[in-house]
Amino acid sequence: MLLLLGACGGGGTSPAVAPAGAASSPGMPASAPSTSSKPLSLQAQLGEKIFLDRNLSGSGRMSCATCHDPAFFHGPPNSLPVQVGGAFETEFGTRAAPSLRYLERLPAFTGTAQTAVADLRGGLMADGRVDTLAEQAKLPWFNPREMDNGNAGILARKLRSAAYAGDFGRAFPPAAGASAPDDDSLVSQASQALQMFQLEDPRFHPYDSKFDWVQQGRAQFSNAETRGLRVFNDPQRGACLTCHPSFSSNNAPVAFTSFGYAALGVPRNADLPNNADAHAFDLGLCQSKRSVMQGRDEACGFFRIPSLRNVEHRPVYFHNGKFSSLEQVLRFYATRDTDPAQWYPTVAGQVQLYDDLPAALQANVMRNAPFGPSRLVSDADIADILCFLRTLSDGYPGPATPPKPGCN
Ligand code: HEC
Ligand code: HEC
Incomplete structure (x- = not known):
């Protein structure tokens, strides 16, 4: 390394020293302004409700937004080095809560056991241990230091009794004759909704x-x-x-x-x-x-x-x-x-x-x-x-x- x-x-693609005043330097791409105001998909709209729902935690007081507050650039709203969660809000985290902005182009982890550390890329979390935003959502939900929901059954029960429970069927239309999603499928749909929300909502990027x-x-x-x-x-x-x-x-x-x-x-x-x-x-x-x-x-x-x-x-x-x-x-x-x-x-x-x-x-x-x-x-x-x-x-x-x- x-x-x-x-x-x-x-x-090998980096210019040795980009001249000051990036705009005027040749070869500097003009970045696309994100003026798109496309309405969010039904999945993303559902994801926003889930992102803000404090009931989806063991304490009943913690949502994704508690640690990733939209008003604080989707980062923590306080200057604690690590946040405090768990069913009784007594458990300290182990890493600083990051901002959730600008993750939309982060690639999945790439590399094999032979790849030099220098060449490893991507993956979410400071150690790159998950590949997708959907997979990631399941970590805080069940982390005893964070949202501490216990297990998929407990979380699914909360999702089924949420004010937005009816949105799942519209966002994830079931195949004809299919039975209602089981606990794991419902949790997966919720995590997919969170992913779509973070990818689509322009406030994240x-x-x-x-x-x-x-x-x-x-x-x-x-x-x-x-x-x-x-x-x-x-x-x-x-x-x-x-x-x-x-x-x-x-x-x-x-x-x-x-x-x-x-x-x-x-x-x-x-x-x-x-x-x-x-x-x-x-x-x-x-x-x-x-x-x-x-x-x-x-x-x-x-x-x-x-x-x-x-x-x-x-x-x-x-x-x-x-x-x-x-x-x-x-x-x-x-x-x-x-x-x-x-x-x-x-x-x-x-x-x-x-x-x-x-x-x-x-x-x-x-x-x-x-x-x-x-x-x-x-x-x-x-x-x-x-x-x-x-x-x-x-x-x-x-x-x-x-x-x-x-x-x-
Ligand atoms: C060898 C690679 C490397 C170089 C060179 C480098 N950084 Fe970093 N930078 C990192 C890594 C890795 C982290 C995250 C480290 C961690 O979380 O412990 C980081 C984190 C940071 C952070 C903190 C971001 C945060 O959200 O906590 C700032 C600010 C920063 N770098 C600025 C700079 C500046 C300015 C320079 C040049 C003077 C620089 N870096 C050079 C790799 C580098
Ligand atoms: C108790 C505070 C807390 C809560 C609640 C929380 N997070 Fe996080 N989040 C963190 C911390 C700390 C990390 C960094 C963990 C690591 O690097 O190992 C993180 C990392 C992430 C990342 C990866 C960011 C990156 O740069 O790789 C995403 C995405 C994320 N959280 C989304 C969510 C979502 C979605 C929810 C709700 C389901 C949520 N978080 C709830 C504290 C929290």
């Missing part, structure tokens, strides 16, 4: 950030935003684009993720209840329980590379919610290896590098730019990258809007 491009799946406006030639970056993009793309400095590409190859809007995996050595978060056990580690990809990942220690510490859209609005960052400000995240990238004592605990005069991985697996952590023995990203660069990242937020009102404070 130590080859940077390989690790992040540049796939509006592509209407300032970045998109600039790509379409309808707005211009400020000087600071332009400088930020330049450091972001520079392979000798930020090198962010190797994992979070700021370009797309097929005229699609930019995803800001290669959909691959990387090991950053994010510091251990002592605030996670799960981490009270000093021997417990969240190893990510190598623990995904996929058969092709069995015994692959070289995949430990790898987590899926997230999109950076709306990243300024995330209350906590990284899979373990270790950081609570975007600036901290950028400082971590810039100084992890030049000033490690700032990030990792010191025990008996020794800085405990990459302390969220057992010693034997720490060699998996990537050391290429922006990491490494010399500092490649300055404080001024950090300020500029921040300005650039703040152009990735949905709902840009239009070119009359001044740049964010400090981003002229």
Whole structure:
């Protein structure tokens, strides 16, 4: 995994450094504005009701929207590193709740037992353990730390007594003479409805950030935003684009993720209840329980590379919610290896590098730019990258809007 491009799946298509001001650079595709206001299908409409239904939980108080709140960019509405669920709302989760936006182009997991970790792609969850949004929905429903519904029978009973129970027959017309769906089929229909809702509802993927406006030639970056993009793309400095590409190859809007995996050595978060056990580690990809990942220690510490859209609005960052400000995240990238004592605990005069991985697996952590023995990203660069990242937020009102404070 130590080859940077390989690790992040540049796939050879990345421009070395895209010139600043993406809109004016040749070969930069104009992203399609998502102005489609097609009405949702019956399945998607049913999915929205299910998404918001708090009754579909052991506590009776938790819906999908509790952790993935549409008003908070489909992410968590609070700054807890992990959310609290379960029948009595006493069980802490093990990972930060992500935003559900921009998952519509995430591919299913691809790779075999022989595929280099660097080339693995796709899959939902930080460790890529499920392939479809429908499959995914069954995880929170039955997770005792989340919605905790017990079993399919209990959930099906709630679905049959919901105000929208009649919608199932219309959204999933039964074959002539077929009997009513059994518990498992009803739960599968509900999960299919959730998938269609997330795929169809444009609020999950509006592509209407300032970045998109600039790509379409309808707005211009400020000087600071332009400088930020330049450091972001520079392979000798930020090198962010190797994992979070700021370009797309097929005229699609930019995803800001290669959909691959990387090991950053994010510091251990002592605030996670799960981490009270000093021997417990969240190893990510190598623990995904996929058969092709069995015994692959070289995949430990790898987590899926997230999109950076709306990243300024995330209350906590990284899979373990270790950081609570975007600036901290950028400082971590810039100084992890030049000033490690700032990030990792010191025990008996020794800085405990990459302390969220057992010693034997720490060699998996990537050391290429922006990491490494010399500092490649300055404080001024950090300020500029921040300005650039703040152009990735949905709902840009239009070119009359001044740049964010400090981003002229
Ligand atoms: C208690 C909080 C909580 C609730 C309730 C919840 N989720 Fe999540 N969700 C999470 C967390 C935490 C993760 C990340 C888990 C991981 O990476 O292992 C996640 C991940 C996801 C993902 C994958 C995102 C990605 O980037 O791969 C999807 C999709 C998702 N949830 C949809 C749903 C749906 C649909 C529901 C309702 C059926 C739901 N969630 C209910 C906390 C929650
Ligand atoms: C080697 C691949 C790689 C490179 C290079 C890289 N990132 Fe990341 N980035 C990741 C991965 C993997 C994660 C998720 C890690 C985790 O959850 O523990 C991530 C997460 C982030 C997050 C937090 C997102 C969230 O929702 O929690 C931000 C912000 C970010 N990266 C910005 C950047 C910037 C800016 C640069 C350039 C300075 C950069 N990244 C370079 C792989 C990379």
